[in-house]
Amino acid sequence: GAGVSQSPRYKVAKRGQDVALRCDPISGHVSLFWYQQALGQGPEFLTYFQNEAQLDKSGLPSDRFFAERPEGSVSTLKIQRTQQEDSAVYLCASGGRAYGYTFGSGTRLTVV
């Protein structure tokens, strides 16, 4: 596609519910990143994929967070047993260092 597409755009989850956030990167982009952006903060790195390989997951805040990219294109970020502190905008980006990364519009997750 022409850009990075994320869905849903907004998600309200009850505390304890599991959620799945989808990222559809630009076709052909090898690298894919997930970031978490809390209100009024900069994006915080969560995890990085190169094709289907998850090369860095050091930013995932707990074992409730899980990301996958099984075929090297679409990626899903799953959060189990959501907590209020998980409320944030989750940003996906694809691309590479040499030409900059393209970001999606994000998924705003609100845990109530």
Place this chain on the structure above:
Amino acid sequence: AQSVTQLDSQVPVFEEAPVELRCNYSSSVSVYLFWYVQYPNQGLQLLLKYLSGSTLVKGINGFEAEFNKSQTSFHLRKPSVHISDTAEYFCAVSATNNDMRFGAGTRLTVKP
């Protein structure tokens, strides 16, 4: 690991005045540097990037930035701002391991 410090959380300026948004980074290896802009409820848009070569980089919307290796800085400048430049600006650094880390952001508010 690399890190980024944006020295000003908020910068208010009047329309048509010049502006400088400050960014310092730390890294033990050579880096690529980026500035992104985020308008309300939108994703991040790349303003400009430094990869190598000329230390003065020109980007979109009349913005430019200068890479200073000795001072480990990458400050963003615009000679004359418009109301439409009101947004959040993020400096980011990417080291050779192909990830990207962001600063906390600077909120630029342009007043009439």
